[in-house]
Amino acid sequence: MKERNSQKQSDSMRSRVRTSILLLLLALVAVTATTVAWFSIADRARVRTMSLDIISGVDLRMDLDAHDTIEAYKKTLSFEEIASRIQKEKGFSMKEVPLEPVTTIDQRSFTFENGAAASAKSGAYLEFTLHFMAAKDMIVHLTSADSSKNIRDGTEILSDTSSLSEAMRISFEADGICYVYDPGLGDTMTKTTSARTFGLLPSEQMILNENNAMFSLNEGEDKAVLVHIWLEGTDPLCTDELKSAEYAIRLRFTGTDSSNQAFDH
Template structure:
């Protein structure tokens, strides 16, 4: 009888130890999962932010743009400076681009942006940039983002510039219109991928840049204004988005270039045969 009782007690002790080991293992696995999920983010506790930025936007021949819509193409401009965009952000969003650094956020629809803790980042917070560009063209065209320079003497192609090369890898710039969104990811190189109504693409270096389907974005009709919603953010889930970017200075340059529509390019191809 006593022997049977001792065996029962040993059995209970084994069950307790087994449950304890299981609990400890689950806790350790949970810690690993949390660490893995946050390793690609800035440290919120350290309040790490990118320090300052510049932004210049350039359009090519037969293509114009502005921060407001106009009636004729002559009223649009070829270049927009950091100061002009910063003034608009101050007026519309209420913060200074020169004094309010970007913070790491993420998004699944390029509309709602959230911090690491899941809280929504408002567009008026300065954590990311949101503004509109209005385009007009002198002829029907498809607009591309290009890294090519306008001449050998001028460096004006699309680029994200910083002493910290990881910053460009973590940066995202999106352009939305007609139910589509095109996201420029400098880390992709000369490739692109499409999911639903979203295309993510990179650009080759300036010396080998060509206008292709990979970097093609929205289309324009001659003399018609088109509003493009622009977002600029640091993608917190990108492996390059780490504390090493703390207080990093950087500047962004965007250059747009147009080419004939698919119909025009098809007609040209037939004539060249």
């Protein structure tokens, strides 16, 4: 009888050990699943180069500084102009300092995978201010549509690494609301009291609607818009595949009336 009880106790102990090991393995799998998206940021493990061009639509102008009249604003801003401003204000070169994967809760404060704060002066993400002015009252949209059949100038993130564009985020903050462009969302939009996250359809399918509507402009009045560009470390596609990737960002803005009817056509 004692031997039988001893055997039962031994079997019960083995069962508990196996269960504990299984639970431990499941816990490890869970931890791995939550961190696998972050690609490592050791030497040479970063996005290497980028270009950035910004284009505005009819009756809409922009610049890196505020002006009194719309004539002083521009239709396009080049990578060189933006890089020069970031070098002046943040102290680093966009051509030499690569992006690193970060994440954010409020689209203003960014952190690395270990929770450490990422500074806007580190180059881990980009931060700059755009100033907009319009020739008439309008709602500003981000659009993937090209301005004509012969010109490719719609919003697009280009890279030989296909998954990079969907791991990128670009936000525009104005009037207390942050509009976050997530290339992987398509024609959908989610919102909270202080943020709206949206995607865009491909150029040929692009429709201007509430999903891609952002801030409003009053005729002849400057509006400052804070822009952030970052690699979202928690995105499932932000993996080691993005190491040393090259990419180009093109942003195109256009205006509509309050019914989302475009002024361009």
